[in-house]
Amino acid sequence: MYLKEIKMTFIQPCTADAERIRFKAKFSTDISEILPYINADVKDAIYNNKIQSLTIRKEFRIITIYGTNLAVSKAVNESEAYEIMDLVKELVNNTYERKDEIEPLYEMREKPSTLEVYKYLPKLNCKKCGQATCLAFASKLLSGTQNIRSCRPIYEEDNKENLEEIKYMLQMMGYE
Numbered sequence: 001m002y003l004k005e006i007k008m009t010f011i012q013p014c015t016a017d018a019e020r021i022r023f024k025a026k027f028s029t030d031i032s033e034i035l036p037y038i039n040a041d042v043k044d045a046i047y048n049n050k051i052q053s054l055t056i057r058k059e060f061r062i063i064t065i066y067g068t069n070l071a072v073s074k075a076v077n078e079s080e081a082y083e084i085m086d087l088v089k090e091l092v093n094n095t096y097e098r099k100d101e102i103e104p105l106y107e108m109r110e111k112p113s114t115l116e117v118y119k120y121l122p123k124l125n126c127k128k129c130g131q132a133t134c135l136a137f138a139s140k141l142l143s144g145t146q147n148i149r150s151c152r153p154i155y156e157e158d159n160k161e162n163l164e165e166i167k168y169m170l171q172m173m174g175y176e
C-alpha cells in the first residue's frame with residue numbers, strides 16, 4: 001500500500017466555533033507527487049503548487065493535504081476526524097493506483113479573490129501591517145508574502161469572526 005498510515009498529531013476546538021474541532025495528522029509517506037493527480041481528479045480542489053498543498057471543502061469542513069501531513073478545520077467531532085483520515089487515505093491510495101490513467105494538473109483552478117479577503121479585514125487603512133491600504137494587504141495575503149498576524153486590529157474581540165473567515169480562506173490556499 002502506498003500510504004500506509006495517517007496518525008493524528010494535534011486536536012482542539014475551533015477558535016470561533018467551539019462546537020467543532022480542528023486537527024492535524026501526519027502521513028507515513030511523503031505523498032507530494034500525488035497531489036497534482038488528485039487535483040486533476042477532484043474538480044473543486046484548490047491546489048497550490050508553490051507550497052505543495054491541496055484543499056478540499058466538504059460542506060463546512062476544510063481539508064488541506066500537504067506532502068507529509070493533513071490539516072482539517074470545522075470537523076464535527078473526534079470520531080469524524082478519524083473518518084476524514086480514512087477518506088484521505090483512501091483518496092491518496094486510489095489515486096496512486098490509477099495515476100497512469102490520470103493527466104496531472106499543476107495549476108490552481110480558482111482561489112479567493114482579493115476583494116473577498118478585503119471584505120473581512122478591518123478596513124482602517126492604518127498601515128500597521130506595513131501596507132498602505134487594507135486592499136494591498138489582502139493582495140499580499142493571497143500571494144503568501146504577508147501573514148495575517150501583521151494586522152493587529154483583526155485580533156480585536158469584535159473582529160473574531162472575520163479573523164476566522166480570513167483564516168479559512170488562507171487555509172483553502174494551503175497556508176497554515
Ligand code: SF4
Pocket residue numbers: 121122123124125126127128129130131132133134137150151152153154
Ligand atoms: S493593519 Fe490591518 S487594518 Fe491596518 S491597514 Fe493593515 S490590514 Fe488594514
